[in-house]
Amino acid sequence: MGKKVLIVDDDTDIITFASSVIENSGYTPISALNGEEAMNKIREEKPDAIILDVLMPKESGIKMYRKVKTDPELSDIPVIILSGIAQRTFTRSQKALTEFEGQDIPEPDAYLEKPVEPEELEKTLKKFLS
Amino acid sequence: MSKLKLLLIDDEEGIRKVLSLSLKRDGYQVLTAEDGGKGIELFRKNLPIIVLTDIKMPGMDGIEVLKRVKEIDPDTQVIVITGHGDMESAIKSLQLGASDFITKPVGDQVLAVALNRAKERLETKRLLREYTNNLENMVKDATEEVKRRYEFESKLIQQSIDGIIATDKEGNVLIFNAAAERIFGYTEDEVKTRKKVHHLFPEGIGQKTTGILSGESRSADDIFVLEDTSVEGKNGEVIPIRFSGAILYETDKPIGSVGFFQDLREIKRLQKELIQSERLAAVGQTVAGLAHGIKNILNGLKGGVYIVNTAMKKSPDSFAGAGVKEGGNGSKLRTGWDMVERNINRVSGLVLDLLSYSKEREPEYEKYDPNIIVDEVCNLMESKAKENDVKLIRDLDKEIGEVYLEPKGIHSCLLNLVSNAIDACIFDPDTEKDWQVKVRTHSDRKGGVIYDVVDNGCGMDQEVKDRIFTEFFSTKGNRGTGLGLLVSQKIIHEHKGILDVESELGRGTRFSIRLAKQEFPEKK
Numbered sequence: 001m002g003k004k005v006l007i008v009d010d011d012t013d014i015i016t017f018a019s020s021v022i023e024n025s026g027y028t029p030i031s032a033l034n035g036e037e038a039m040n041k042i043r044e045e046k047p048d049a050i051i052l053d054v055l056m057p058k059e060s061g062i063k064m065y066r067k068v069k070t071d072p073e074l075s076d077i078p079v080i081i082l083s084g085i086a087q088r089t090f091t092r093s094q095k096a097l098t099e100f101e102g103q104d105i106p107e108p109d110a111y112l113e114k115p116v117e118p119e120e121l122e123k124t125l126k127k128f129l130s
Numbered sequence: 131m132s133k134l135k136l137l138l139i140d141d142e143e144g145i146r147k148v149l150s151l152s153l154k155r156d157g158y159q160v161l162t163a164e165d166g167g168k169g170i171e172l173f174r175k176n177l178p179i180i181v182l183t184d185i186k187m188p189g190m191d192g193i194e195v196l197k198r199v200k201e202i203d204p205d206t207q208v209i210v211i212t213g214h215g216d217m218e219s220a221i222k223s224l225q226l227g228a229s230d231f232i233t234k235p236v237g238d239q240v241l242a243v244a245l246n247r248a249k250e251r252l253e254t255k256r257l258l259r260e261y262t263n264n265l266e267n268m269v270k271d272a273t274e275e276v277k278r279r280y281e282f283e284s285k286l287i288q289q290s291i292d293g294i295i296a297t298d299k300e301g302n303v304l305i306f307n308a309a310a311e312r313i314f315g316y317t318e319d320e321v322k323t324r325k326k327v328h329h330l331f332p333e334g335i336g337q338k339t340t341g342i343l344s345g346e347s348r349s350a351d352d353i354f355v356l357e358d359t360s361v362e363g364k365n366g367e368v369i370p371i372r373f374s375g376a377i378l379y380e381t382d383k384p385i386g387s388v389g390f391f392q393d394l395r396e397i398k399r400l401q402k403e404l405i406q407s408e409r410l411a412a413v414g415q416t417v418a419g420l421a422h423g424i425k426n427i428l429n430g431l432k433g434g435v436y437i438v439n440t441a442m443k444k445s446p447d448s449f450a451g452a453g454v455k456e457g458g459n460g461s462k463l464r465t466g467w468d469m470v471e472r473n474i475n476r477v478s479g480l481v482l483d484l485l486s487y488s489k490e491r492e493p494e495y496e497k498y499d500p501n502i503i504v505d506e507v508c509n510l511m512e513s514k515a516k517e518n519d520v521k522l523i524r525d526l527d528k529e530i531g532e533v534y535l536e537p538k539g540i541h542s543c544l545l546n547l548v549s550n551a552i553d554a555c556i557f558d559p560d561t562e563k564d565w566q567v568k569v570r571t572h573s574d575r576k577g578g579v580i581y582d583v584v585d586n587g588c589g590m591d592q593e594v595k596d597r598i599f600t601e602f603f604s605t606k607g608n609r610g611t612g613l614g615l616l617v618s619q620k621i622i623h624e625h626k627g628i629l630d631v632e633s634e635l636g637r638g639t640r641f642s643i644r645l646a647k648q649e650f651p652e653k654k
Contacts, residue, residue: 011426017433024440055422084425088494115428115478118436 003129006030006047008038008064009082010056014114018051018082018121025122027129035059039067042074049128051121054083054090062093069105078109078128082121087111133159134249135178139169139195140211141187145236149182152238156245166190170198173206180248181208185219193223200227205255207248211236293371293391299343299384301327313371313393315364331389332359332373339387342377348384352377361391370394414488421485428481431474438467483613486542486620493536493624495648500533500540500579501526504569507544511552515567520555522548525570533579534648535625540581543618543629544569547583547641550614554587554639557605577647578627586638595633 005027007018012033019029030045032038034056042050050068054061061081068074081090090111098104110124136158140146143164150160161176163169166183167190173181181199185192196208209230210223220231229251230244287294293310297303303325306318314321314330321330327343328336335354342349356373363369375389417424508524515522548567555565563586570582590598594605599619604612615629622629625645633639 011430013430013433014426017429017436020433020437020440084422084429088491114425115432115482117432 002027003048004028004030004045005049005051005125005129006032006038006041006045007051008032008035008056008061009051009053010034011053014053014082017118021118021121022051022125024118025125027125035061035064035067038064042068042077047077049125050077050079051082052079054081054085062090062097065108066094066097066101066103066105070103080110080112080121080124080128081108082112082114082116084114086113133157134180135159135161135176136180136182137161137163137169137173137176137178139163139166139181139183139187139192141165141184145184149236149241152241156242158245166192166195169195173199174202177203177206179206179252180245181206182211183208184211185216185223186213193219193226196223196226196228205252207252209244209248291392293393294388295321295327295330295391296378296386296388297327297339297343298386301340301343301387303327303330304386305388309393310391313363313369313391314361327387327389330361331375331387332356332361332371335373335375335389339375339377343384343387346383348379348382349377358394370398417484417488421489424481424485428478432478435471435474439471442467480613483617487613487617491624493539493621495534496537497532497534498537500530500535500571500581501528503537503541503544504571504581506541507548508569510545511548514549515552518552518556519565520552521564521566522552523566523568525568527570527572530571530573530579533577533645535579535645536621539621539624540643540645543621543643544581544583546614546618547581547643551583551585551587551639551641554585554589556587558588560588560636574644579643579645581643581645582640583642584638584640589635589637589639590633591635595631598631 005022007015007022007029008031009015009018010033015031015033019031022029027048030041030047032041036059038050038052039059041047052061052065061083065079065081068077068079081087083090091107094105109128112120112124134157136153138146138150138153138160139162140149141164146162146164150162153160158180161172161178163172165187169181169183170190181195183192183195192210196210199206199208204227207229208223208227209232210220210228212220212223212231212233214233216233220233223231229248232240232244287305287307290307290309293313294305294307295303295310296305303321306316306321310321311317316325326340328340330336331339335356338351338354342352354373354375358370359373360368360370361373371394372392373389375387377384378386378388504524504526508522512522548569551567555563555567558565566586568582568584570584572580572582574580590605598615600616619629622643622645625648627643627645630642630644631639632642
């Protein structure tokens, strides 16, 4: 199989849906239900792209996103945020954390708001992977 | 003090000389004349207040002088000098208004007494005149004061915001002010000739008032206050009012009644509106709180549809196979599934509209070419237009340049307007028309941007036009959510812009988005 895409979401229906889109686009889906599990999977599997939810139990997407983007080994992996949270809210939280931690974080490579059309998700994936 | 002017008329030069010397000594300014004619001439010129004239003179005599002087100025004191024993002349001159007479030879003392009396009389006259003048002024002032008060009071009644109705003892209307006309819809004249107190006061109060008025004594229960009641208007409509009224007495005898009517229509309307807007705000807050969860559910629904569709595409036989064999169930499965999918899209559209309508937000401004948005929207709508024989035309002002706006927001507004415009063509019963929808951009004189979406479809009548920006109003039956224009308008208002509409039934509609130039974009 081709490139690997990690989908991180606590909603298994979203995982099923995104996995299906990933497969239909010709990639291999990997999934994780929370940020902690996702970090392990990232280190083990080295995915080519990450689809990331924001509001999750244990570790939120906001924190996980920072971890990925501040890790020199991982920061090149494109991250597509897929969330019911508006981009503005996400950006604001990141800014607050940036001020708190003093470390600047780039904006996500793509931001999709739920509900997302399968075609749009596919298009976004292809933009980063082909 | 200036000297008193005195005119002395006598034909004898000796007497003139002697008298004027003694008069001058007494402090008078003395004018002299040797006959009546000259005397009158001098009188006219100088208007002395005392005239001393001889009776017997050649030419005009003293009696004639007296008459003329009194004609010219009746207040002048005229003292006549008569010959000794000439009582007849003396009496005649007194009858003609002379203030005194003295006889020749004229003694100093007698003259002085006569002059003093004349002066006293003058003073009395002056005082009397002053007093009369004062009295007149006082009456005038008092009259004016009364008039002013009357005018003030009638203005107070006429211009009162509350309706005021006053009646006499028989219940006939005496006062029916402008506010009362507004409340009841009757004119003052209509009411004064046709209505009585029990027609106008609130139910019960009117009858009670009539009862008290027909009696002759003070009633214990003669002040009425009803916080929330109603009266009947001219056309039979029920008008909510606050009423207060009272019986008017003159020493314990009822002589009339008065009622004050506070119009509660506007207050009631505002209360209703407030309740409605509070309800909407509550809905908005609830919806906003649920937004995240709802969006996940919508994504789950769409995801499910996608997976089923993928599976159907991959192996149509296995999916519909059973149905085909058993006679038509396969096509039913397809029909049913299409229905599920269509309705998921509908509920998704409605919920997303509702979410964005209930969310308070500021636009995320970006520097952007407004024409790009038109291109994106037209590309999206091209197929819908074509399917329905509608020509989609772009008329873009290439000089417009980049402006600050929220591309996502304006995109969704324009998409809504263009989609509505195409619908207006689809709904148009006049199939002879070459339907077209034109999207135009241009800048206003102040550097703002205007988007026009113009169609020649079915148009709207006034009633529809009045309601298009109200919640859940739709002309599209179950195809519309009734929120599209509201959401668009909200986005434009967030941009501090204006969403205008012009429409004519059967001719078409023009929607205009007017965005003012944003000098200082919000920092993100």
